[in-house]
Each structure stands twice: as structure tokens, then as C-alpha cells.
Amino acid sequence: MSLNERSRKNLEGVHPHLVAVVEKAREKVDFLVTEGLRTKERQAFLVKSGKSQTQNSRHLYGLAVDLCDCDGCYDIPDMHEIAKAMKAAAIELEVPIRWGGDWKTFKDTPHFELDRSAYPDDGAKKPRVLKPNGPTIVTAKGVVAYTVWDVTSM
16 A cells, blocks of 8 residues: 555655655555644644644654544544554664654644654754664554663664
8 A cells, every 4th residue: 555645745854764664554554644744833823723732843853744544534443553553664664653642641643753762853864773672562452552672873
């Protein structure tokens, strides 16, 4: 399964490692990319409308994407399937990501971002490489819940 034209356009300006994770996950489950790189103006609008809580979103640096099911919905069962595919693709490609659905407060189920410890907000050209090391716990729904990462420099 390949990404549609709209999803491809929404990936313009997104870090290539995150694009690779999205493309790999798309091989496993259908979804759309609703947003990638954002302007400061767009981010300010989302904060004002209550859809975001930060002016310093990872979207501003091309380090985050928002996804939804192919009907344009953010239904929890579908988002869990998308998260499962994204996490599996990230582990396979050795690209650490975070899912907004795992956050303790302000659950943001459409949101996936490159992990800050490897990909700082300044968009450093030489991110640190994190490799899985240790147990990966998979929940009953098949969602990766915890992985230990080793940090090495490029």
C-alpha cells in the first residue's frame, strides 16, 4: 500500500527518518497523513483553538506527523492499530518515536514524533542513534509499551 498524493504532500519538509517510519507502517495498515511540517502561525491557531498546548511543537521542525484512518477519523481502535504499525516500523528501522496516545496528560492520538533524545528540536543534522537494547513489552492489544534504548553518536 502506498501513500496517497495528499499524504505525500503533507510529508514535505518532514525529517526523512520519520518519513521512512510512516512509509514502512503504511505497508501494514491504511492511514492518511493529515499534517507534517507546520508554520508558527498554524501552531498558534491550534493552541488558541485548544488542539495543542505548546507554541514549540515538534511539527515546527519537521519532527512530527499527525495521522488518521482512511475515513479521516481519529477513532481510538483505529488509532491503536496505526500506533501499533508505527511502533513496529520504528523498531524495525531503529528510529525511536513517541506516540501522543501514550502521554499521561493531553492524549494526542493522531500525533507521532521523533524522540527528543535522538532528534533535538533544533533539527541537528547529526542525530544520535538509539538502538533497542533490552525487553520490549507488548500489551494485549499488540502495542509496544516499553523498550530500553542505548544511545550512541553518529
